[in-house]
Amino acid sequence: MFRVVLLMLWLAFVSFSHTVSAQSQSQKIEILGVDGELKSNVEGFTRRYQTQTLNHQQLHNSVSQALQALGYYHSQISLEAERNNETLVINIKPGEPLSWNEINVQVDGDAKKDTVFSVLLTKLPIQVDQTVRHDFYQQAKSNIESLLLERGYFDFKWLRKEMLIDKRARLAKVFWHLDSGNRYRFGTLNISKQTQATQYIQSLATFDPKSMFDSALLSDYTLALNATPYFRSAKVYPLLNRRQNGSLPIRVEVVDKPANSFEVGGGYSTDLGAKGRLKWTKPWITNDGHFLEGNLSVSQRRQDITGSYTVPVLDPNNDVWRILGGYQVNDDLQEGIESKIWNIQLQRQWLISDSWVRTAFIKREHETTEQEDKTFKTEMLLPGISYAKKQTKGGTTPYWANEQLISLEVASDSLVSSTSLVKARWNNAWLRSYEQKHFAISRINLGAIVVDDINAVPFNMRFFAGGDQSIRGFAYRSVGPKEDNKDIGGKYLATGSLEYNYQFLPSWRAALFIDAGTATNDFSEKWSVGAGFGFRYITPIGPIRIDHAWGVSKKSKSTRLSIVIGPEI
Incomplete structure (x- = not known):
């Protein structure tokens, strides 16, 4: 008889457990009384109720924990079954959240006098009078520990690590005491x-x-x-x-690296068409680290081959002597115009203050340009200097960047050159982001050539505007002075661009932009303005940029599609 009773009790228990489990997994949960982040947190804590065997008391506790995690310690919670027990309604009156009354951080050891660490303590994500949040509490603790390790306090230890909540008195306090030890x-x-x-x-x-x-x-x-x-x-x-x-x-x-290494690359832009690149590096010519590089670049409108021999002084990246030589063929100026350029150059490059790289150079250049049945030849000897600075964060798809280039070069007709001139340029690019979703990009390009006759200046030294990297909505190098309806380039350049990107998917961004500027001899023309929209597809080699732009200032208001593969900056 006793065994029969035990068996019946066991069967009843199994049946009850099955009923509770089935009920908990089949019931829908509806949360009322809260919204936004508070509701999302409650939903996260209550998901277990729909996947595990939980009774109402356990569910009530889970909801309470979810509310307390965001500072709501005086909430009222009620559970009601509706619609024939198909829906469980959780009614919540959250009440007023607790705020931090006191945050006491005591530091012993070398970190006590570390100004960087002191600044961190003033900017912790938990502050007096702010709403209590457990995630911010953990983040503040993690920030302290991370900075201690980053700055060499490898023997630090917590002497006290406590969060005190007094629900009756509505008090919330933090007491931290750490010994950083010595900094290594x-x-x-x-x-x-x-x-x-x-x-x-x-x-x-x-x-x-x-x-x-x-x-x-x-x-x-x-x-x-x-x-x-x-x-x-x-x-x-x-x-x-x-x-x-x-x-x-x-x-x-x-x-x-091996004795000889090769890199193969490619890309595409509407301006130059498909492009292929081959780079060869020989890292050890001598025991002092002299190295040799060669580059071959071929596109539909431009082909060039260059070589360089570099002699490091102290820093093989930024403190070097370099000899360069190259040959380039351009048919990108306009149909019917082709230029061939060879040059040789001696450079001295070194890093100066605040990440600026200074390059002093002297360049010998010969250009032959053929335009229909005419041939123009120029010889130039160009000493000059440039200052460049590039700072980026985020690799091939930066989220923060600054880029500047300032250059000056001169020539004299009494010293080999076909004409006397002074040429100056300033390029600036700027990128900032907010919350990894919003991106702002701006560019400014300014240039001037001081010369008596622009027609005596080699084509490759003149200024042109228009194209994917200049004024979108206008064909490549189509903005500037013309002769017989041919683009011949000008003395001055002024272009600017503003662009906004919004990342709506992990690998996709939408873009809006406006470009404006001119290449001119006297600034008498109206500036060319282009505007449009586009998309960015993020890849490991940089974004693929697809833009559709209108030449707003053109009478025809014609549109132009541009495609570029590569980083924004």
Whole structure:
């Protein structure tokens, strides 16, 4: 008899459990009384009710936890079954959220006098009088720990880590006490293998031995090593298990490039058509790190081949002597015009303050231009100087960028050149983003040639406007002075562009833009204006940009489609 009773109880329990499970999985949940982020958080906490066996008390607790996570500790929650038990309605009166009354952070050790760390403490995502949020609390703690490690406090420890909530008194307080310990200094470089480039591994280091550790300097060092022509890959990291006496050894692991390396690339633009590129690099001509590069670029409208021999001084990236030579064929000026250019150039390039790269050069150039049955030849000897600065974040698809180029070159007809002139240029590009969805891009290009007769200036030195990278809505190099209805280029250039991108899918952006400017001899013409819309498809090699633009200032108001593959900047 006793066994029969046990069996009946067991069957009843199984039946009840099955009923609760089936009910919980079949019931729909409707949440009333809250919306926005609060409702989304409750939905996230209650999903378990629809996939697991939970009773109403457990569901009530889950809803309460979801509300408390965002600071609502005095909410009223009721559960009601409706529509023949098919829907479970959760009614919520959230009440007023708690705010932080006190945030007490006590720091011992070297970090107490670290100004960067002190600034972080003033900008934590939790502040007095702000609504209590558990996710912000965890984020603040994580920010502190991350910065301590980034700045070399590898022995830090928490002495107290507490969040106190008094629901009756409506008080919320944070008490943190940490000991950062001593801040470590950079130790010796530990290079993984013998390599010809040892001297550059040492000279490229962005930190001095015994200077205070900073992970940002390690990142800069890694980028510098990977930018050289010597390494296929380079990795830099601290040897934490070998730290002692306040010193932290730095490990450098490199993989050398082969004696000859090749890169193949390609692209497309409406201006130049399909383009292919072949690059050859020979990294070690001498034991001092001299290197040789060759480039072949072929497109429908332009073909050029260049070679360079580089002699590093201290930094093979930004402190070098370089000899360059090249030959270029252009038939992109307009149908019926073709130019052939050869040049040789000596450069001295070095990095100066605030990331500016200065290049002093002297260039010898010969151009032959054929226009129908006429041939023009020019010879130029051009000493000059340029200043360039490029800063980007985000790789081939940057979300932040600055780019500037300032150049000046001169020529004299008493010293080899066909004419005397002074040519100056200033190019500026700027990109900013907000919340990784909104992107603003601006460009300004200015230029001037001081010369008596523009017709004596080589075609490749004159200014033209129009095209995918200039004024969209106008054909490539179609904006500028004309002769016999042929574009011949001008003395002055002024173009500008404003563009807005919105990322509506992980790999897609929509774009709106307006471009304006002119290439001219006297600024007597009206400026050309183009505007339109487009799309950006994000790829590992940069965005594919498709734009549809109107020549707003043209009488015909004709439209033009442009396609470009490559980074915005």
